[in-house]
Amino acid sequence: MSAKKIFFTTGPSALFYTVEEHLRTALRKQIPSISHRSKAFSQIYQHTEEQLKQLAGLPQDYRLFFTSSATEVWERMLQSAVVSDTLHLVNGAFSKRFFQVAQKLQYQAISVEVPPGNVVSMEGLPTEVMPELIGVTHNETSTGAQQPVKDLEILRTKYPESLITVDAVSSFPVIDLPFYQIDALYFSVQKCFGLPAGLGGWLVNDRFIEKSKQLAPTGNTSYHGVDSFLEKHGKYQTPSTPNVLAIYLLSRVLEDMLEKGLERIRMESKYKSAILYHLLESKQTIAPFVKDTKWRSETVIVSETMDQTNNIIEKLNQKGLVVGSGYGGFKDQHIRIANFPTHSKEQVEMLVDLLDAMVD
Numbered sequence: 440m441s442a443k444k445i446f447f448t449t450g451p452s453a454l455f456y457t458v459e460e461h462l463r464t465a466l467r468k469q470i471p472s473i474s475h476r477s478k479a480f481s482q483i484y485q486h487t488e489e490q491l492k493q494l495a496g497l498p499q500d501y502r503l504f505f506t507s508s509a510t511e512v513w514e515r516m517l518q519s520a521v522v523s524d525t526l527h528l529v530n531g532a533f534s535k536r537f538f539q540v541a542q543k544l545q546y547q548a549i550s551v552e553v554p555p556g557n558v559v560s561m562e563g564l565p566t567e568v569m570p571e572l573i574g575v576t577h578n579e580t581s582t583g584a585q586q587p588v589k590d591l592e593i594l595r596t597k598y599p600e601s602l603i604t605v606d607a608v609s610s611f612p613v614i615d616l617p618f619y620q621i622d623a624l625y626f627s628v629q630k631c632f633g634l635p636a637g638l639g640g641w642l643v644n645d646r647f648i649e650k651s652k653q654l655a656p657t658g659n660t661s662y663h664g665v666d667s668f669l670e671k672h673g674k675y676q677t678p679s680t681p682n683v684l685a686i687y688l689l690s691r692v693l694e695d696m697l698e699k700g701l702e703r704i705r706m707e708s709k710y711k712s713a714i715l716y717h718l719l720e721s722k723q724t725i726a727p728f729v730k731d732t733k734w735r736s737e738t739v740i741v742s743e744t745m746d747q748t749n750n751i752i753e754k755l756n757q758k759g760l761v762v763g764s765g766y767g768g769f770k771d772q773h774i775r776i777a778n779f780p781t782h783s784k785e786q787v788e789m790l791v792d793l794l795d796a797m798v799d
């Protein structure tokens with residue numbers, strides 16, 4: 440067996456450093472075999488929701504639903520709470536896919552689109568519409584662009600009647616968001632939580648639930664929707680058999696994060712991203728892809744490479760460090776580096792030193 444690698448890929452990524460131990464505990468306790476209708480499962484579900492609220496300081500009316508992935512949430516949100524009009528802020532592959540899902544499902548979807556590496560400015564948004572739902576991607580993992588947090592507050596004042604939904608898949612819970620201005624927020628566990636892929640978390644507030652209840656008689660949700668999730672949530676159960684093991688692991692990682700403290704996690708995250716960007720800016724042949732410093736993601740650092748992508752990836756790989764290639768059309772032009780809570784300061788310092796030594 441070769442030595443263990445450190446994954447700086449943007450998801451799946453390195454496992455949170457306690458996951459191996461929790462996995463062994465889970466097997467010993469036979470967690471994968473417990474019924475999702477059992478008291479034991481309900482306790483795990485409730486504990487997970489409570490800890491998530493405590494950790495991130497979420498509003499008390501947020502309910503946590505489990506999906507198969509974040510991608511599933513796009514369809515569920517539309518089917519649960521929209522009759523016709525949606526507005527999408529598009530600045531990369533993930534924000535675009537939500538828009539396309541809405542088009543495919545034949546909603547009246549409009550988008551405001553800016554080139555990769557940018558974020559949609561609040562001034563550029565249409566004023567003559569009041570969409571039922573707005574989709575904004577807080578952290579565009581395909582480009583490393585991050586919507587400034589204050590924009591989410593501006594969105595709420597611009598569109599007081601709309602449901603504001605935030606894709607925080609690759610930034611939650613590291614970045615502190617104005618949760619009280621957000622009606623639905625979703626994430627995947629293989630990003631900042633450092634867990635195996637295969638579980639999405641979908642948080643909705645009372646406003647979102649009220650809107651979906653108005654729709655319920657005509658709503659076109661299929662096997663998962665706010666209605667079926669909510670009904671089972673009353674007993675901390677799920678409409679279908681969920682990934683019980685993943686939910687258990689999430690609850691354990693949340694315990695660890697609470698013990699470490701989110702403040703400390705956030706401080707370390709700022710430090711790690713600062714040294715990465717500092718390195719990229721100090722080099723001749725590589726540079727941050729996102730030019731405007733206000734828009735640079737703290738959790739997904741994307742660099743232009745002047746055709747050195749494969750070379751850099753290969754050389755780092757030989758040292759046991761795995762970074763991601765560019766997304767889609769940028770495959771050979773970028774590298775993408777995850778800065779998630781499991782990545783220690785020492786690991787990021789090592790990556791910075793190696794990169795410094797291998798590129799001009």
Ligand SMILES: *Cc1c(COP(=O)(O)O)cnc(C)c1O
Pocket residue numbers: 450508509510511533576578579580606607608609627639
């Ligand atoms: C990874 C990612 C998704 C999709 O998550 P899945 O778990 O693959 O469904 C959506 N949005 C963003 C911003 C992401 O980074």
